[in-house]
Each structure stands twice: as structure tokens, then as C-alpha cells.
Amino acid sequence: MFQDVGEMVLLFWRTLAALPLAWRQRQKVFDQFFEIGNASLLMICILSFFIGGVIALQTGPLLVGRGLGSYVGGVVGYSIAKELAPVMMAILIAGRIGSAMAAEIGSMRVYQEIDALRTMNINPVHYLVLPRLVAIAVALPLLVTIAILVGWLGGALVCVANVRISVSYPAFFSALRDAVDLADVANGVFKSFVFALIIGVTSCHQGLITRGGPRGIGRSVTKAVVNSIVLIVIFDYLLTRILLK
Amino acid sequence: MSGSSPNQGGVGVRVRGLRKSFDGHEVLQGLDFDVQRGEIFVIMGPSGSGKTVLLKHLIGLEEPDAGEILIEGQPIQSPEVMSKYRMAMVFQSGALLNSLTVGENVGLYLSEHRLKPPEEIARIVAEKLEVVGLKNTEEKMPGELSGGMKKRVAIARALVSEPQLILYDEPTSELDPLSAVVIAEEIMHLKDRIGVTSLVVSHDRGLAFGVADRIAVINEGRILTIGAPDEVQRFPDPLVQQFLHADFKRH
Numbered sequence: 449m450f451q452d453v454g455e456m457v458l459l460f461w462r463t464l465a466a467l468p469l470a471w472r473q474r475q476k477v478f479d480q481f482f483e484i485g486n487a488s489l490l491m492i493c494i495l496s497f498f499i500g501g502v503i504a505l506q507t508g509p510l511l512v513g514r515g516l517g518s519y520v521g522g523v524v525g526y527s528i529a530k531e532l533a534p535v536m537m538a539i540l541i542a543g544r545i546g547s548a549m550a551a552e553i554g555s556m557r558v559y560q561e562i563d564a565l566r567t568m569n570i571n572p573v574h575y576l577v578l579p580r581l582v583a584i585a586v587a588l589p590l591l592v593t594i595a596i597l598v599g600w601l602g603g604a605l606v607c608v609a610n611v612r613i614s615v616s617y618p619a620f621f622s623a624l625r626d627a628v629d630l631a632d633v634a635n636g637v638f639k640s641f642v643f644a645l646i647i648g649v650t651s652c653h654q655g656l657i658t659r660g661g662p663r664g665i666g667r668s669v670t671k672a673v674v675n676s677i678v679l680i681v682i683f684d685y686l687l688t689r690i691l692l693k
Numbered sequence: 694m695s696g697s698s699p700n701q702g703g704v705g706v707r708v709r710g711l712r713k714s715f716d717g718h719e720v721l722q723g724l725d726f727d728v729q730r731g732e733i734f735v736i737m738g739p740s741g742s743g744k745t746v747l748l749k750h751l752i753g754l755e756e757p758d759a760g761e762i763l764i765e766g767q768p769i770q771s772p773e774v775m776s777k778y779r780m781a782m783v784f785q786s787g788a789l790l791n792s793l794t795v796g797e798n799v800g801l802y803l804s805e806h807r808l809k810p811p812e813e814i815a816r817i818v819a820e821k822l823e824v825v826g827l828k829n830t831e832e833k834m835p836g837e838l839s840g841g842m843k844k845r846v847a848i849a850r851a852l853v854s855e856p857q858l859i860l861y862d863e864p865t866s867e868l869d870p871l872s873a874v875v876i877a878e879e880i881m882h883l884k885d886r887i888g889v890t891s892l893v894v895s896h897d898r899g900l901a902f903g904v905a906d907r908i909a910v911i912n913e914g915r916i917l918t919i920g921a922p923d924e925v926q927r928f929p930d931p932l933v934q935q936f937l938h939a940d941f942k943r944h
Contacts, residue, residue: 472807556790564788567752567781568802568854575805 452675455657460649462573463581473579480583484545488591491544492537496595499532500524500602508606508613520613521620522627524603529628533595534636535684538643541588542676546651549580550672553655554665562656572656581648588644589637596633600624639687643680650676703731703890704778704857706751710760713746713914720746722914723760731888733880735905737896739936743914744894745785748860751892752782764858778858781851785863787843789835789850795822796831799850821849825879841872848879859883861893865900873897877904898937902926910936 470477508520553576556562562572600621607615615623654672658664706728713721720743728734736744749755751762753769762769764778789798797804799821800814809817815831822830825845835843844864851859861880865873877900883889895901901908902922909919910933918928926937 552792559791560784560786560788561790563749563754564782564784564790564850566754568805568850570801570805 452653456649456653459573459577459653459656460645463577463649466571466574466578467582469574470578470582473574473582476575476579477582480579481587483548484541484583484587485591487548488541488544488587489594491540492591492595493598495536495540496528496533496599497602499536500528500599500604501606503527503532503599504603504606504613505610508610508615512613512615517613517615518619518623519627520607520615521604521623524607524620525600525624525628526632528599528603529596529633529636531636531684531688533592533599534639534643535680537592537595538588538640538647538680539677541584541591541644542647542651542673542680545584546647546672546676547669549648549651550654550658550669551665553577553652554658554668557656557658558661558665577648577652577656580652581645584644584648585641588647589640592637592640593633596636635691638691639684642683642687646679646683647676650679702857702888704765705730706858706890706892707763707766708747708751708760709763711747711750711757711762712759713743713750713755713757720914721750721757724911724914724916726909726916726919728890728892729906731884731890732906733884733891733893733904735893735895735901735908736911737898737901737908737936738911739896742912744896744911745862747911748782748862748892748894751858752780752860779854779856780858780860781854781856782860783844783847783851783862783864785866787835787840787847789843789846791835793835794831795827795833795835795838795846798835798846799831799853801850802854817853818849821852822846824852825849826875839872841868841875844868844872844876845879848876848883852883856889858890858892861891861895863895863897864893865895865897873900876900880904912936 503524504520507523511517511520511523556576565572565575604617604620607613607620608617651672654668654675658668708724708726711721711724712719724747736747738744746755750757751769764774767774790801793801796815796818800818803809803814803817804811818831819828822828825848827842827845827849835846838846864876864880868876880891880893881904884891893900893904905922907920908922908925910917910925912932917930917933918925920928925933928934
């Protein structure tokens with residue numbers, strides 16, 4: 449475990465050191481970015497819409513019953529922006545994109561494609577890890593921004609449509625504006641940036657250390673997703689503690 | 694056929710006392726041999742005898758526990774060797790990048806190191822593919838190719854860097870006899886045309902005795918014999934004879 453952590457820190461450092469080469473790899477970065485967006489945008493929208501709806505459904509009647517109906521928008525907006533959108537979307541991306549990264553790099557490792565790169569003096573970190581890490585570090589915060597907006601919309605719709613809540617759109621968004629400022633959204637987006645680095649480094653690392661045949665690739669994919677989720681939850685706590693107002 | 698620079702030449706390789714262990718198991722037990730410039734040197738031996746591990750040391754994918762590898766008298770990892778000589782390896786599976794086209798695979802070394810403009814790379818790729826008899830296959834994906842074609846693409850990819858030493862890992866494994874002959878002819882053609890040094894690892898006796906200038910037989914990380922094909926054929930060691938003459942007999 450400690451060896452894995454050490455290797456991941458080293459991989460992250462090597463990728464950071466290679467950052468000036470990112471422009472040279474821009475086509476690969478764009479391809480990866482498109483892949484992440486294309487594969488995830490619809491799922492992100494559906495998931496965040498229903499998360500917003502569920503939060504409204506859970507908290508709305510409770511607050512309305514205690515005469516606090518004007519706070520529903522604030523509660524839904526705050527929880528989505530600061531916690532639910534970054535964490536849930538990061539978990540979704542770990543499952544959808546992290547697994548694909550680990551599988552692709554893992555199969556390249558098993559089928560000697562990475563050895564072939566090294567014999568051509570092509571650094572696998574520059575060629576494989578850097579574009580993926582840059583792409584996911586840009587894509588996930590953007591996806592989370594969209595998820596926050598869609599989540600708010602889902603919450604608002606449920607608040608209006610549900611007879612036990614019955615809060616109007618203006619009341620919902622007015623409460624949301626009162627409770628959530630730009631710094632809160634930035635807080636959630638920053639978290640998602642850190643989560644993106646965690647997913648990228650964990651998944652690429654698992655891919656690069658894959659051993660054995662198809663079973664080894666399967667093992668790497670599972671470890672990439674599980675380790676990413678565990679690290680996301682741990683870092684969520686640490687970041688929340690650090691960024692707490 | 695057009696293609697590789699006629700004056701590319703080869704390099705001499707010297708291996709001294711090469712040792713390597715994995716998890717306490719000594720895979721290479723002090724190998725010593727020399728490969729002359731422009732020679733086709735075949736290393737034969739049963740599966741698990743350390744042939745591929747040896748190749749990985751020669752291309753720098755593995756570090757030895759002890760011993761040294763010299764290219765033209767200089768340590769393989771020295772800046773002089775790195776800057777002056779080029780080596781390439783043709784992997785057993787071909788190891789083509791499946792997400793790239795044949796043309797992108799062949800031109801990868803040049804495009805990633807930005808050694809030539811794209812038009813020049815396209816011309817060189819077409820030339821090298823023609824050398825291996827795969828003209829106009831640039832746009833195909835590796836998944837559309839047969840095993841033999843993949844290996845020929847891998848050879849074309851190796852040639853792009855104009856290497857002085859080419860390492861072949863089981864170049865005829867998993868190939869039908871006709872494709873194996875094409876690959877063998879390719880190895881000999883490259884020696885004749887550009888004088889490249891070739892180090893071939895194989896347990897294919899037909900290939901070894903067909904193309905080799907000299908053959909080394911290794912077993913359990915030790916060299917049993919080195920010599921010209923007819924010398925190896927006559928070498929009295931029972932292990933060597935057993936390996937060279939093992940045939941399936943129906944009872």
C-alpha cells in the first residue's frame with residue numbers, strides 16, 4: 449500500500465514536471481477531453497438532476513413543515529454546490545473514465561506496447577499519462593459546474609411540482625442566492641479539480657503497474673476505481689476541513 | 694526496393710558476465726558472448742531459458758544485477774552510445790499501438806521526437822512499408838492485419854529510426870510457414886542491404902539455421918555453445934542435441 453502511494457506521488461511529480469510538454473501533446477489532450485465529455489455529459493446531467501430532486505424531496509417537506517420553506521433553495525443549492533456535485537460526479541467519473549484509463553494503459557502494458565514506446569525513447573508518462581491527466585483536470589471541474597446548475601434546476605423543479613413543498617421558482621432561487629455565493633461554487637469546483645488529479649494519477653498508475661494477462665487488467669481496473677473512490681472520500685474530508693469558512 | 698540508408702551499418706555488441714534474478718530465481722547466470730558488426734546472431738533455447746530477458750537487457754528495458762553490455766566498446770547506457778547509435782526491437786507480438794493506424798505506428802518515432810515534418814514522415818513511412826512488402830497499408834488499423842503483417846509492420850517501425858542493431862524476439866512464432874519464410878528473408882535482406890547487426894531470439898530451428906551467421910544455444914540462463922550453424926549442429930552436448938533434434942513421434 450505504502451509502495452503504491454509512493455509510486456503515485458512520484459508519477460504525479462513526473463507528470464507535473466512534464467507539464468511544459470502538454471502543448472506538444474495538445475491533440476491527445478483534446479481527444480481525451482472529448483472522450484471524457486462525450487462519455488459522461490449525459491450521465492452527469494441525469495445524475496445531478498435527480499440528486500437535486502431527491503435533496504429537495506427529502507429536505508423540502510421537513511423545512512416547510514417547520515415554517516422554514518424559504519430555506520429550501522438554500523439547503524439544496526448549498527449541499528449540491530459544495531458536496532454532492534463534486535463528490536458524486538467524481539465517483540461517477542472514477543467508474544466511467546478512471547476504469548477506461550486503467551484498462552487501456554493496462555492492456556498496453558500487458559501487450560508490450562509500453563515497452564515498444566520505451567524502445568523508441570518515448571516516455572510513457574509524457575505520451576500516456578500527461579494528456580489524460582490534463583484532460584481530466586480540465587474536464588471534471590467543467591462537468592461539475594454543469595452538474596451544479598442542473599442539480600439546482602432539478603431541485604427547483606421538485607420544489608415547484610411537489611404539493612408538500614410548493615415553493616415557487618423565484619422563492620427557490622432567491623433563497624439559493626442568499627445562501628450560496630460564488631466562493632461556495634468555486635469551493636466545489638476546486639474540490640473536483642483535486643478529485644480529477646486523484647482519479648487520473650490512480651488510474652494511470654494502476655494501468656502502468658499491470659501484470660499478467662486479462663485477469664491482471666481486470667484487477668487493475670477494479671483497484672483503480674476502488675482506490676480512487678477511497679481517496680476521493682478521504683480528500684473530501686481533508687479539503688472540507690481546510691476550506692471550511 | 695527503396696528505403697533504408699545503404700550506409701547505415703551495424704554495431705558490435707559485447708556481453709560480459711550478465712546476471713539477472715527475479716524473486717530469487719537467477720534467470721541469467723553470467724552470459725558472455727560477442728556479436729560482430731553486421732552479423733545475424735541467433736540465440737536459441739527452450740522456453741523460459743532467459744532469451745527474452747537477455748533481449749530486454751540489450752534494449753535497456755531491464756537493468757542487470759551484474760555484468761555489462763558494451764556497444765562498440767562503450768557501456769550501453771553511456772551518453773556516447775545513446776547519442777551515436779540507435780537500436781530497435783521487434784517484439785514477439787509486434788507490440789503495435791492498437792489505437793494508431795499502421796502509418797502512425799511506423800512513423801511514431803519520428804513524429805513524437807519531431808525529427809521530420811509531417812510530409813517527410815509520410816514519405817519515409819511509405820518507403821519503410823514498401824521495404825517490408827506492405828505498400829499502401831498506412832490507413833489500416835493493427836486489428837485488421839494478420840500476425841505476419843503485424844510483425845512486418847513492427848520491422849518497418851524498427852527501420853524508421855535507421856538502427857545499427859535490431860533485436861528480434863521470436864519473429865516467427867505464431868506464424869504460418871509461408872509468413873515465417875517472408876520474415877526470415879526480411880531479416881537477411883536487411884543485413885545484405887544496410888549491414889545492420891541483427892540479434893534474433895528464437896526456438897524456431899528452421900529460422901535459426903536458415904538465417905544465422907552464428908548461433909548460441911542457451912539453457913537456464915547459461916550458454917551451452919556458440920558457433921556457426923554447422924558447428925552447433927555437430928556440438929556433442931546432449932542438451933543441445935536434444936533441443937536441436939526434438940521431434941514429435943506418434944507411437
